[in-house]
Amino acid sequence: MNLKTLSLAVIVLALLAGAAAFFNRPTPPPDADPRVDQALLDASTANGTTELSLTQNSNTVTLRHDASTDTWRVSSYHDLPANVTKLRTFVQSLTDAKIQRVVTRNPERAARLELDTASIELTTTDGSTWSVDLGKNAERGGRYLRFDDAPDAPAYLADFSGYLDTTAKNWADTKLTSLDRDDIATMTITFADEAPITLTRESATADWTAADLPGDQQVKVGAISSLLSAATNLRFTAVTAPDVPDAIEAGANSRTLTFTTFDGETLTLNLGRRPEKTVVKAPEPTNPADLVTEATTATAPESADEVLENLTETLPAGPTYATVTGPATLAPLASYQSTLAFQIGDYTYTSLPATHEALLESNPE
Template identity: 30%
Template structure:
């Protein structure tokens, strides 16, 4: 092999090496070094003392921690759910970068910021559009569902597709608070009083059955509408908290409903439901507990008083905003529960019964010409004795 051929082979080898290097560089671009790594590797979750979620609309959901716990500013200081706080903060701490999408723009994102007690930003994440999973071949007619999100770390231009839709970080208060109103526990309702639009309604429960105290002799309870009485104070959800500055007139309490439920343990729960207002479909709702000892059992009275204090500490100081369907449970009228008594079919009026018998009685057939022309047959008793032909001697 001469020197000329060696030079050609060496040049070809150099070209191959160069192509291999360029190919490796291109592969490195397709799979960046950040792929699979945490977006916030230095985040110390124990230092998080405030959370802000700014929506594109300008609304901001703000949560802050103090000595009493976490509260939600947009709900006027209502307690946040510590379990949900922990879940969402840990979700950010463990969030890993997916595929980089350099051609993806982050227009109008929702911005999430975690801050420490001094107000310093510990982590900032911009949330873009959710990624929708494509329909499978087996179900082509069904649309995709969210299985990821386009995100960008604050202060950086890189946009990544992560494998979590992060719907709980969109700024909805229900993702950070327990939206269920505290309810009585450990007892059953024995009596209910409802004052609505000047009409008073009183019900008592006897042997497991509800009845109004003034039920008439020709009335009966509508059993199909009584089920809501036992569960009226259970599983109540609210949509928001009314601003403390709003007056009772503005909230509709002046013309609203007062609902009282007396439980078997002697505790009375009083709910005030505001009348409909023009500025919201939701209805204002307040509830508080009270207890007046009627017996001499000091231990039982102490238990009841403790339950009252705990309940009022959780629910007594808030004015909830509830859906109209929830408010309807407490605005029942007498006509909703009482109906005219249905008379049994056998108890028909005497006149109607007589008319029915007359209509069903068989009718006598009219006499024919032959029967009418025939002389009536005399009875033996009425037949005359035959005339005698003999003369007297």
């Protein structure tokens, strides 16, 4: 074989080897995806968020940022201020989570991951949106998710464990008062059957005292401490319209607590509830056949107490409502009280001192 033939054979073999290498090159691993090992939500998108919507099982809650006041509000719950701590924690769970791997690009397999049960959507300052569909939790931890609704869009596994709370009320900041007990200089308490009593102190560490206090009496420290704890940590449990009967009757059967700070600001609380009452029962429908039976059956006459018991019923006391008046620094939800009535825990009302005596005790010997 001459040199020319040998060179040609080498060239042909090289071309064949190159073609074989090209067609037999290894397939890229399924995780060769730009999202893998990246944050579920990048920090720049999170910092520019102006609206957040969470959806799960057809329930949706929406929170929006109010640029005029630099506050977040729960749009789907009376536009009340949002619990910023809860919001910050949830967004942090998105930015801390990492995309671990591509699970599948097969639509049939992706359908088994239940990727249509929950979703998160963010709107940013430039009007763009970021959204993700969440599926079920993986057996070994993490959660399946997808960024695109296209049938062949990849499904991922991320180490995301955040809880999607789609109950709008749970996102509201329920704080009715923002008052530090050490700032209170004076408080006045009203009673049902006694005159109001006013307690004062000269500093945050001084003892409380009252005008015209008997010489052998002093203010009970424990009672005042409980009262201040209730007033400075007052939160609502539910909201209703202010014209519902329970709210109206609560206002008519309320007690008032007034607090004045060392800076001269005043916060007023009205706490009340509809009292327990006895009412006449509504007449029950009468069956003519029953009248015949009663007429032919001899029974002993009822006593007066039995007659009264059969004709009346006792309605339990209604829920407790609170009305808070004062500057926004002390009463953050005062401006909402024209459209909302705030329910609070019954214990806050029932634990109020009933008499002057409950606030006083004998001086130690």
